[in-house]
Amino acid sequence: MIPVAHAAPGTTAVPAIEIRALCKNFGENEVLKGIDFHVDQGEVVCVIGPSGSGKSTLLRCVNRLEEPTSGTVMVEGIDITDRETDLDDVRTRIGMVFQQFNLFPHLSVLKNLTLAQQRAKKRGRAEAVEVARRNLAKVGLSEKADAFPAQLSGGQQQRVAIARALSMDPDMMLFDEPTSALDPELVGDVLEVMKQLAREGMTMMVVTHEMGFAREVGDRVVFMDGGVVVEQGRPEDVLGDPQHERTKLFLSKVL
Amino acid sequence: MKRSTRRRLTQGVLYAIFAAVILFVLLSADWGRIQPYFFNIDVARSAFPEILTIAAKNTIVYTAIAFVGGMLFGLLLALMKLSPVLPYRWLATGYIELFRGLPALLVIFGFAFAVPIAFQWQAPGGSVGAGLIGLIVVSAAYIAETIRAGIEAVPKGQVEAARSLGMGSTWTLVTVVLPQAFRIITPPLTNELVILIKDTSLLFIAGMAIGDRELTTFARDSLTNSANATPLVVAALLYLVITLPLTQLVAKLERHNKRGR
Numbered sequence: 001m002i003p004v005a006h007a008a009p010g011t012t013a014v015p016a017i018e019i020r021a022l023c024k025n026f027g028e029n030e031v032l033k034g035i036d037f038h039v040d041q042g043e044v045v046c047v048i049g050p051s052g053s054g055k056s057t058l059l060r061c062v063n064r065l066e067e068p069t070s071g072t073v074m075v076e077g078i079d080i081t082d083r084e085t086d087l088d089d090v091r092t093r094i095g096m097v098f099q100q101f102n103l104f105p106h107l108s109v110l111k112n113l114t115l116a117q118q119r120a121k122k123r124g125r126a127e128a129v130e131v132a133r134r135n136l137a138k139v140g141l142s143e144k145a146d147a148f149p150a151q152l153s154g155g156q157q158q159r160v161a162i163a164r165a166l167s168m169d170p171d172m173m174l175f176d177e178p179t180s181a182l183d184p185e186l187v188g189d190v191l192e193v194m195k196q197l198a199r200e201g202m203t204m205m206v207v208t209h210e211m212g213f214a215r216e217v218g219d220r221v222v223f224m225d226g227g228v229v230v231e232q233g234r235p236e237d238v239l240g241d242p243q244h245e246r247t248k249l250f251l252s253k254v255l
Numbered sequence: 256m257k258r259s260t261r262r263r264l265t266q267g268v269l270y271a272i273f274a275a276v277i278l279f280v281l282l283s284a285d286w287g288r289i290q291p292y293f294f295n296i297d298v299a300r301s302a303f304p305e306i307l308t309i310a311a312k313n314t315i316v317y318t319a320i321a322f323v324g325g326m327l328f329g330l331l332l333a334l335m336k337l338s339p340v341l342p343y344r345w346l347a348t349g350y351i352e353l354f355r356g357l358p359a360l361l362v363i364f365g366f367a368f369a370v371p372i373a374f375q376w377q378a379p380g381g382s383v384g385a386g387l388i389g390l391i392v393v394s395a396a397y398i399a400e401t402i403r404a405g406i407e408a409v410p411k412g413q414v415e416a417a418r419s420l421g422m423g424s425t426w427t428l429v430t431v432v433l434p435q436a437f438r439i440i441t442p443p444l445t446n447e448l449v450i451l452i453k454d455t456s457l458l459f460i461a462g463m464a465i466g467d468r469e470l471t472t473f474a475r476d477s478l479t480n481s482a483n484a485t486p487l488v489v490a491a492l493l494y495l496v497i498t499l500p501l502t503q504l505v506a507k508l509e510r511h512n513k514r515g516r
Contacts, residue, residue, distance in 0.1 A: 063419050065415050065418070065419060088418075088421045088422070088423050089421065090421075091418065091419055091420065091421040092420070092421030094419070096416075096419040096420075098412060098415070098416065100412050102410075102412040102413060102415065102416035103416075104413065104416070104417075104431055104435075105435065106434045106435050106438065106512075115417075115420075115422075115430060115431075116417070116420035116421060116422050119422050119423075119426040119430065120420060120421035120422045120423070120426070121421070161416075164420070165420070168420060168421065
């Protein structure tokens with residue numbers, strides 16, 4: 001296992017995400033069995049692995065949508081499993097994109113983007129709208145500001161969801177299989193937005209089945225299976241020349 | 256025989272049966288005898304305008320008070336029932352089971368007579384006010400269960416999305432969960448409202464001054480005074496005049512809200 005640390009220039013040494021000895025049980029079922037994992041600032045880390053390997057649970061532990069059973073999760077040096085930590089404040093700095101988009105169906109696209117800005121970041125309406133419009137433009141959906149989520153295609157909904165997360169000006173973005181619920185022809189637009197983000201230097205942790213994306217955009221690929229990190233390294237190494245049998249087996253099925 | 260022809264034929268038979276039943280009922284009724292006692296124009300006229308200015312107005316006012324009160328109290332109970340704090344859940348469950356299990360008439364009676372004596376307490380609005388509190392207490396129990404079901408029907412991902420954006424639990428509830436929950440439960444809530452309109456007729460047990468009477472009590476008094484059932488028929492029609500536009504309005508509202516789903 002080769003730990004690759006390559007912080008982007010001009011960043012401090014504090015990792016964006018640092019996880020130590022993380023365990024998560026759902027009842028009797030051990031989903032994460034002692035994970036050590038980190039994402040440096042400006043780094044794009046793609047987590048791959050078969051379903052049930054615990055990769056989504058790992059991602060969801062980062063902003064504590066799942067309560068870790070044991071171990072520590074540090075975000076920008078702040079222990080988020082600490083009861084004293086203001087979780088809501090930390091969460092405004094972690095953008096999250098879900099497989100099922102989870103847009104608010106009763107609100108217009110613009111309102112989807114301004115709601116949390118106003119409620120969680122206490123921004124005024126004018127500022128929130130300005131930020132929202134800027135991010136809608138970024139994902140190429142300026143003309144959909146007044147539409148409702150149900151009027152959009154899956155790909156458009158996911159791009160709105162990305163714009164919603166970006167409107168909080170997060171320091172990092174978590175993606176939980178962002179293209180898995182999309183029709184194949186809509187995947188490209190969403191990946192394009194994500195690539196753009198990566199080029200801008202956004203810190204990203206991406207749980208994905210898109211091996212092409214992992215290879216092209218990822219600074220590091222992490223292969224998980226059975227609740228442990230089996231192998232990690234540069235995309236061309238892990239995907240092109242896997243060392244472990246389990247990685248080889250998985251890749252032979254998906255590539 | 257083609258399927259469409261067969262379907263048309265069975266439909267024709269069903270319509271024919273329906274028409275025959277209606278015709279039979281209409282023809283077998285003794286219209287000559289029933290008309291003077293139930294559809295007497297002069298008696299109907301004498302019920303106006305009080306049946307509108309007092310009775311119908313009071314029915315609407317009582318319904319509005321009971322529904323708003325029941326919604327607020329019911330929302331509180333629903334949140335208690337979903338609370339992580341165990342005693343709150345017990346309290347809410349106990350309350351709901353108790354007041355759903357009791358006839359509304361008895362609860363209204365209890366609040367109008369037993370509670371004021373036991374606690375030396377005077378309800379705002381006199382005996383009708385006390386009765387209305389009884390009605391609120393009962394309707395809250397039903398509405399609480401409806402609202403709870405609505406909240407639970409909002410997908411978990413909605414809360415996760417709001418929380419992961421850094422919104423606190425209260426804002427998440429108010430801006431994300433409840434608006435969607437109320438959209439989901441609009442049909443059953445309409446049901447509660449329509450039931451409540453009719454349940455205002457139970458308030459008579461609390462005792463009513465002349466000006467407090469709602470439609471049913473008013474009509475029963477007129478029945479006693481005139482020895483004629485026509486006021487009951489007028490009251491029945493007025494109930495429909497109140498409920499039908501209301502349900503139509505809600506249906507329209509629902510269609511409007513569909514765009515957001």
